[in-house]
Amino acid sequence: MARVANKPIGKNARAGRKPGPRATGAAKASKEVKPAGGNAPIDLYFWPTPNGWKITIMLEECGLPYTVIPVDISKGEQFKPDFLAISPNNRMPAIVDHDPPGGGEMIDVNNSKVDGYAWRSGASGAYKIDLKTWEFKTLPAAKPIPAYDIASDPQNNLFGAGRTSTYVWRVDSKTGEFTYYDIPDKPRGVGGLGGGMRRGISDSKGRLWWGGFDGNFVGMLDPSLDKGKEVKLYPVPFPWFFPYDAHYDEHGYTWTGGIYADRVARLQLDSGEWMFYLLPFTANIRDVNLQPARDGGLSGLWIGHTHQGLITLVEPQAK
Ligand SMILES: N[C@@H](CCC(=O)N[C@@H](CS)C(=O)NCC(=O)O)C(=O)O
Numbered sequence: 001m002a003r004v005a006n007k008p009i010g011k012n013a014r015a016g017r018k019p020g021p022r023a024t025g026a027a028k029a030s031k032e033v034k035p036a037g038g039n040a041p042i043d044l045y046f047w048p049t050p051n052g053w054k055i056t057i058m059l060e061e062c063g064l065p066y067t068v069i070p071v072d073i074s075k076g077e078q079f080k081p082d083f084l085a086i087s088p089n090n091r092m093p094a095i096v097d098h099d100p101p102g103g104g105e106m107i108d109v110n111n112s113k114v115d116g117y118a119w120r121s122g123a124s125g126a127y128k129i130d131l132k133t134w135e136f137k138t139l140p141a142a143k144p145i146p147a148y149d150i151a152s153d154p155q156n157n158l159f160g161a162g163r164t165s166t167y168v169w170r171v172d173s174k175t176g177e178f179t180y181y182d183i184p185d186k187p188r189g190v191g192g193l194g195g196g197m198r199r200g201i202s203d204s205k206g207r208l209w210w211g212g213f214d215g216n217f218v219g220m221l222d223p224s225l226d227k228g229k230e231v232k233l234y235p236v237p238f239p240w241f242f243p244y245d246a247h248y249d250e251h252g253y254t255w256t257g258g259i260y261a262d263r264v265a266r267l268q269l270d271s272g273e274w275m276f277y278l279l280p281f282t283a284n285i286r287d288v289n290l291q292p293a294r295d296g297g298l299s300g301l302w303i304g305h306t307h308q309g310l311i312t313l314v315e316p317q318a319k
Helices: 021-032 050-062
Strands: 002-004 042-046 066-070 094-096 117-121 125-130 136-140 149-152 158-161 167-171 178-182 200-202 208-211 217-221 231-235 245-248 253-257 263-268 274-278 289-291 300-305 310-314
Touching: 042 050, 050 066, 117 149, 117 158, 149 200, 149 208, 158 200, 167 208, 167 217, 200 245, 217 245, 217 253, 253 300, 263 300
Parallel strands: 002 066, 042 066
Antiparallel strands: 042 094, 117 125, 125 136, 149 158, 158 167, 167 178, 200 208, 208 217, 208 245, 217 231, 245 253, 253 263, 263 274, 289 300, 300 310
């Protein structure tokens, strides 16, 4: 059901799949297939890597019409402004659905029960979405607000940052006011390079925990602390771990994992001690999901295996 766009992104782009008989078939198919959402084909910004292929598999399985727009990441086309406007973290695959059900967007609804609003981050601001009326409220920010991930706190205030960001932004749900918290240049974990954030999640006290990835640290932002002291970085003492996400378990431990490491980690905050759990399989962890601690016990970590269709639970036996 795919067709390939005649105009690839960037003028030097070479199509991963050239327009041909498949394109003709797709145009026909898009008339025959009733899409799950709206009627317009989805634009798929694609290059043939496993991350790219998995979206084509999903679209084929769902029977959705789509147009392949090649983004040659070996030539740096992911950094072209046209593509960055769609995928600010310069990663493919990315999809644009021109006619999604309910006008849908990528949103954070985690704490929408507080005030009935969901959040979405945009290129130059954040949006609040009234979940009853679907009214969008744009909240312009003084500085750019890149977001590899967004995370709302228990009061439905919103955090975000990008992979190369030098600050984390936070927007107050009631006032719409943005605050910017600098990410210190140091410390970095062993082998750590830059700063920024990949994925993050808030804890029950309204602190943001995140995977500092390239910087090989876990970050924590506590907006209640004195100005300039709100951000604390926990460097990983193990090379190339690159935390992708971090999750506080509410009992003194923060868990993290990543896409390259052969182990997951649990950081004990009081002592600063890192505990590593060697995995008997290849992991590709992009979200850290906790098994909450029960009856005075210890929390564990659920691992979703992106490619194997498996879920594994890591349960620590000791503090
Ligand atoms: N957003 C995706 C990541 C996709 C991704 O890492 N894509 C790579 C290719 S497989 C990419 O576009 N890399 C371009 C770059 O790093 O500049 C996810 O979290 O699953």
